[in-house]
Amino acid sequence: MRWARGAAGVAVLVVGALVLTGCTAAAPAPPASGGAPTAAADAQAGAAGIRSIIEDKREEWGLRAVLVSATVKGRPVIREAFGESMTGVPATTGMHVRNGAVAISSVATVLLQLVEEGEVSLDDRLGTWLPEVPHADEVTLGQLAQMTAGYADYLWDPELLHLLEEDPFRQWTPEELAAYGTSKPLVYEPGTNWNYSHTDYLLLGLALEAITRKPVDQLIEERVIGPLGLTGTAAPGTAAIPDPVLHAYTAERREYLGVPDGVPFLEDSTFWNPSWTITRGAVQYSTLDDLLRTAEAVGTGELLSPELHAEQLNLDTRAFASPIDGCPACFPHSEIYTYGIGVVMMGDWVLQNPMFSGTAAVEAYLPGEDVALAVVVTFDESAFDGSGAVGNRATDLFRLLAAELAPQHAPPTRP
Numbered sequence: 208m209r210w211a212r213g214a215a216g217v218a219v220l221v222v223g224a225l226v227l228t229g230c231t232a233a234a235p236a237p238p239a240s241g242g243a244p245t246a247a248a249d250a251q252a253g254a255a256g257i258r259s260i261i262e263d264k265r266e267e268w269g270l271r272a273v274l275v276s277a278t279v280k281g282r283p284v285i286r287e288a289f290g291e292s293m294t295g296v297p298a299t300t301g302m303h304v305r306n307g308a309v310a311i312s313s314v315a316t317v318l319l320q321l322v323e324e325g326e327v328s329l330d331d332r333l334g335t336w337l338p339e340v341p342h343a344d345e346v347t348l349g350q351l352a353q354m355t356a357g358y359a360d361y362l363w364d365p366e367l368l369h370l371l372e373e374d375p376f377r378q379w380t381p382e383e384l385a386a387y388g389t390s391k392p393l394v395y396e397p398g399t400n401w402n403y404s405h406t407d408y409l410l411l412g413l414a415l416e417a418i419t420r421k422p423v424d425q426l427i428e429e430r431v432i433g434p435l436g437l438t439g440t441a442a443p444g445t446a447a448i449p450d451p452v453l454h455a456y457t458a459e460r461r462e463y464l465g466v467p468d469g470v471p472f473l474e475d476s477t478f479w480n481p482s483w484t485i486t487r488g489a490v491q492y493s494t495l496d497d498l499l500r501t502a503e504a505v506g507t508g509e510l511l512s513p514e515l516h517a518e519q520l521n522l523d524t525r526a527f528a529s530p531i532d533g534c535p536a537c538f539p540h541s542e543i544y545t546y547g548i549g550v551v552m553m554g555d556w557v558l559q560n561p562m563f564s565g566t567a568a569v570e571a572y573l574p575g576e577d578v579a580l581a582v583v584v585t586f587d588e589s590a591f592d593g594s595g596a597v598g599n600r601a602t603d604l605f606r607l608l609a610a611e612l613a614p615q616h617a618p619p620t621r622p
Contacts, residue, residue, distance in 0.1 A: 253277070254285040256611045261289055264607070268600050269590030272298035272453060274583040276499045277612055281577065284612065286495070292454045292585075302453035303439060304583050305481055306493035307561025309570055310442075311408055312505045313431045314423065314489050315352050315549020317415055319515045320430055327418060329518075333410065336417035340410060341389045346397045351411040352548045353524065357397045358406040360536055361388035362483070372463040375479040375564070376446065381409050381487045394534050401528035401546060403536040405485065412486025423488025435504050439494030446480040448492045453477075455565030455585050461595030468593035476565040484563060498570040498581035505550060506557040506572020506579070519548040520557065543619045553618045556609060560602045567601035571609065578613050580605065 261273050272290035277283075288298040321327050329349030333356075337343050342357070350356040361367055364387040370377070388406030395402075412423045419426060424442040432440055457476045466472040481490050493501075503509070508516025524547075528540040545552040551559060558571035568583040584601045591597045610617035 250279070250282060250284045253279070253612060254287075257285050257608055258287070260607050260611060261604070264600075264604055265289060268603070269587040270600060270604075271456065271585045271587040272583075273604070274298060274300055274302070274304075274453065274495045275581070275608065276300065276495050277578070277580045277608070278499065278503075279576075279578050279612065290585075292452070296454075298453060298585075299451060300495050301439075302451045303448050303492045303494055304453050304568065305448070305455075305561075305564070305566055306440070306491050306498065306568065307481070307484055307563055307566075309493065309498065309501060309559045309561060309568070310427070310485055310489040310491045312501070312549045312559055313427045314408060314412055314415070314486065315519065316505070316510050317423075317426045317430050318348060318352055318411065319511050319519060319548065321415075321418065323512055323515055333414055336414045337410065340385070342393055342397070345393075348411065348414060349548070350397050351407040351414070353401070354404050354407045354546055355398050355401050355524065356404070356407050356410075357393035357395045357400070357402075358388050358404050358410070359391040359394055359534075360402060360404040361385070361406050361409075363535055364388075367483075371483060372460055375460075375476065377482075378445070378480055379482040381413055384483060385409055385413070394531060394537065399527060400531065400537060401524045401540065402531075402534050403546075408489075409486045412489060416488075423486055425488070427489060431510065434510060435500055437493070437497040437500060440491055440497045440501075442488050442491045444488075444490070446478050446482070448478070453566070453583065453585060456588075457565035457586065458588065458591035458595040458597075459565075461591070461593075471588060472595075473588045473591075474565075479564045481564065495581055495583060498568065498583070499579050502558070502570035502572040502581060503579045505559075505570075506574055519550060520552065521547055522552070541619075543621060553606075555616045556618055558605070560599060560605070562599040562601065567599050569601045569605040571605060573609070573613055573616055576613055576616060578609075578616075580609060580612065582608065 265273060272292060274288050276286040286300055288300045290298050292298045322329060331348050332344055333346045334343035346356040361384050367387045415423055415426060454475060454477045456473050458472050461472050484490055522545050525540045525545055531537040542554050550557050556571045556573050558569055560569045566585055570581045572579050582601050582605050586597060606618045
């Protein structure tokens with residue numbers, strides 16, 4: 208698998224015609240002549256600015272398709288699709304996509320709800336439920352949820368990466384994946400540093416199953432998907448994704464397959480198996496509308512008490528997250544990127560920004576201003592470099608669109 212470093216600095220596994228098509232929402236009506244600017248006029252201006260940015264960056268960055276939806280104080284600004292899913296098949300706003308790390312927020316929400324109900328504490332040791340896991344008596348549930356447990360990320364294991372490249376359709380079990388992360392020494396003493404670790408959330412999911420004696424997919428359905436009315440989101444337990452589906456394409460296996468730079472190469476990765484991405488029961492597909500709804504709910508703490516929502520958005524990791532030799536996913540935190548409990552903070556925005564197997568996305572919310580934004584992108588061949596790598600262009604696009612929607616709260620970027 209090819210890796211690229213996203214705009215936030217996190218290492219991510221990177222896995223047609225450029226004609227504007229498939230716009231699915233009519234522009235808001237103009238304001239009445241002679242009157243003061245209306246909300247509809249503001250929305251119309253905002254939508255025009257967003258369209259202009261997307262049309263410009265699609266060509267510059269080689270984006271095959273872009274799905275975007277945004278609201279300000281609950282009012283729609285834009286909900287449109289640009290480009291193609293497959294050649295000759297326009298992208299639409301109703302298409303299903305893999306949502307990857309968006310499900311991390313759902314797993315974290317389940318944990319925090321159990322804390323609120325008095326079932327567990329964030330300070331409880333993992334070993335209470337999974338005593339067979341190495342270092343389980345040293346690691347707490349809260350550390351797993353904030354990725355400060357010290358477990359190595361299994362996705363940096365060379366043997367596992369080779370197997371993923373060799374067969375992207377393979378179905379993985381949590382137990383197989385956990386072995387790659389927990390068989391190595393801890394990267395640091397639990398609670399003293401931070402690293403983006405898929406291992407942490409895989410183990411947290413297994414712990415939630417042991418605590419509740421329910422599978423994670425049932426927990427998320429009962430506690431997140433159902434209450435939020437997410438009709439397009441599910442965890443099928445397989446690589447299945449229902450129609451209509453936004454097709455994804457990637458050149459990430461170029462080097463593994465020995466395809467020389469300069470030789471045209473692109474694979475349809477739509478149905479590659481995402482079972483390696485997170486814990487069992489949280490490997491989901493979703494829709495643009497559900498991503499936007501999730502952004503609102505997570506950003507406002509709709510499913511949590513105010514106290515636990517504040518705990519979820521804590522900035523503790525800024526005090527101690529730092530680089531460690533041999534740990535590619537250990538890096539300092541700042542207002543550019545800070546990890547809370549299952550959420551990312553970029554400036555004033557609360558979000559998740561998954562990217563894998565040819566699809567990248569951002570679902571984000573701006574508290575206080577009540578701005579919600581969801582973006583999904585797929586890639587054309589021109590997006591990839593000579594090694595088959597590409598950055599998280601959904602995050603790059605989010606920064607531009609967020610600045611357009613809320614200029615006083617533009618997400619920070621590195622100099």
